[in-house]
Amino acid sequence: MDLLVKLYDVTSDPELDRRLTEKGITVRRALAPELETIRNWVAQHFSAGWASEALVAFSRDPNACLIAVRDRKLLGFACYDAIALGFFGPTGVDETARGLGIGKALLLRTLLAMRERGYGYAAIGWAGPVDFYARTVGAIPIPGSDTSVYKGLLDLKVNVPSHNG
Numbered sequence: 001m002d003l004l005v006k007l008y009d010v011t012s013d014p015e016l017d018r019r020l021t022e023k024g025i026t027v028r029r030a031l032a033p034e035l036e037t038i039r040n041w042v043a044q045h046f047s048a049g050w051a052s053e054a055l056v057a058f059s060r061d062p063n064a065c066l067i068a069v070r071d072r073k074l075l076g077f078a079c080y081d082a083i084a085l086g087f088f089g090p091t092g093v094d095e096t097a098r099g100l101g102i103g104k105a106l107l108l109r110t111l112l113a114m115r116e117r118g119y120g121y122a123a124i125g126w127a128g129p130v131d132f133y134a135r136t137v138g139a140i141p142i143p144g145s146d147t148s149v150y151k152g153l154l155d156l157k158v159n160v161p162s163h164n165g
């Protein structure tokens with residue numbers, strides 16, 4: 001199911017930003033030279049489909065991929081305008097870094113970046129943790145969105161042809 005967020009109601013969380021800074025974690029827009037590192041990390045930790053969406057987010061102007069970093073190591077990412085314009089996601093946090101507030105920080109910063117681009121609303125496609133999104137940014141279900149824009153998506157398993165012979 002897709003969710004809808006009123007971007008004009010989204011606010012930053014300075015206390016969360018302070019806590020992350022104290023832990024040495026920075027949330028920022030990704031830089032062009034980081035594309036392959038981020039795409040490979042997303043494919044390794046999540047899926048090839050999400051890595052493809054991150055690549056599309058990098059093609060936007062400005063780049064629509066935000067990342068969380070500590071000690072020059074990627075801890076999480078969030079994209080927008082990847083599967084469709086006005087959509088938040090995909091987003092993910094490394095399993096070893098969960099519980100620190102990184103997911104919430106990425107969500108808020110990304111939604112605020114969307115608002116700065118002129119969007120009034122954002123859709124969250126095929127939302128996983130619905131309660132988290134509802135609690136954090138007041139997201140509500142979009143009726144009839146069970147298959148979302150992902151309806152009819154190809155099987156994303158990569159088949160490598162054999163070169164024997």
